Amino acid sequence: MTSRLIILLTFLVALMASIMPLPLSVDAFRPDWVLVVLLYWCLALPARVNVISAGVLGFILDVLLGSTLGVHAGAMAVAVYIVAGNYQKIRNFSVWQQALIVGVLSALYHLIVFWLQRFLTDAVFLPSYLYPVFTTIILWPWAFLLLRKIRRNFRIS
């Protein structure tokens, strides 16, 4: 019960971090907090956090960001599905290799969101849409270490 609460709490913090107001110049570099936390829990506890949780969190993100409902939900689910299928392989990689994989997934996530937006509202691609990928790669090792500490500390399994 407490473990479920802790997992929910980490998601809540990630959601808050992804809508926290930032100056416009830094805003383009905001890492994908929710995706990082989701990917960690999906790697660590694939039986608990899976594609469905990704869909639900993506939906909440859609509501928070005011985008068309379902856009982030679908993109998030695809990114998490790839990890859910290969978690045993990815677990054995070093943290930096994992960071690169997370970077690729984050790029995929942003591209899917862009494609859907392009399809829906004729958005034009700007390279700044992919800046979060770099910050996400940098964020992953730290998020990984912190979340592993939380998981071990509270014996979540």
Next chain:
Amino acid sequence: MNPIFKHGPSPQHRLILVLFCSALLIFFDHKMNSFESARGFLQSMVSPLQYLATAPKQLMNWAAENMVTRRQLIADNEQYKINELTFHEQALQLAIIKRENDRLRALLASPLRADAKKMVAEILAVDSDPYTHQVVINRGANDGVYEGQAVIDDEGIVGQILHVGTTSSRVLLITDVTHAVPVRISRNGVRLIASGVGVIDTLTHNHVPHSTDIRVGDTLVSSGLGGKFPEGYPVAKVSVVRQDESRAFSQIQSQPVAKIDRLRYVLLLWPEQERAPATAKLDNKAVNE
């Protein structure tokens, strides 16, 4: 418990389920607009999260406001006093002009313009989604905010209300790709439409003939034609006029006068129409009796 063999549906089935759901959501939300009422409800559901997320920023603002030197405060006060004096003087003139205008309008038998009800709102959150330009404000259905309401700041039009929650609501900015404002050039009254392009400092005007009298620096004010925005508020200043004869229309771009990227307080406007029909009804009643 960490099972070796996973239970439940396989990831493939889950993915198909989620993608199916999100495709349905996208279809119903984008094409059918069937979530308009549910959006308000969802907005109220997540507003605690938004209040929480802005808490650190509020704290910083509070600290910045409280840690000001006495000297600074005195200087500010002085400045405000001077401002108040000049604004007061202008207001005096405005009152006279307003009365005169009312008289002239009465002579012309056109409807009098009544003062709109206004309310100040604070920006709660700005979207981090690069595809939409929206902000969340701290007023909702409890304050009488309604969908499609005009939102301005001290310089000009900011946008309109998109979704209303109970204590917060979402504002679509004029720079969003999906937004357009009917405007006219204040110099000569030529009507245009200012559409957002998804860039924070640019609006574009499509289908403007080459013969249109428009110059760089012209002020565009809302024309009030769409019925959403009250007439006469500044919207943008023309920044680019490109008259390439090989194209069908001239390319016009303008820059919003409202500080869209530096919003903190905005003003919500209520049109006076709500009261006008009521009085009309009363009059009818009086006539009937």
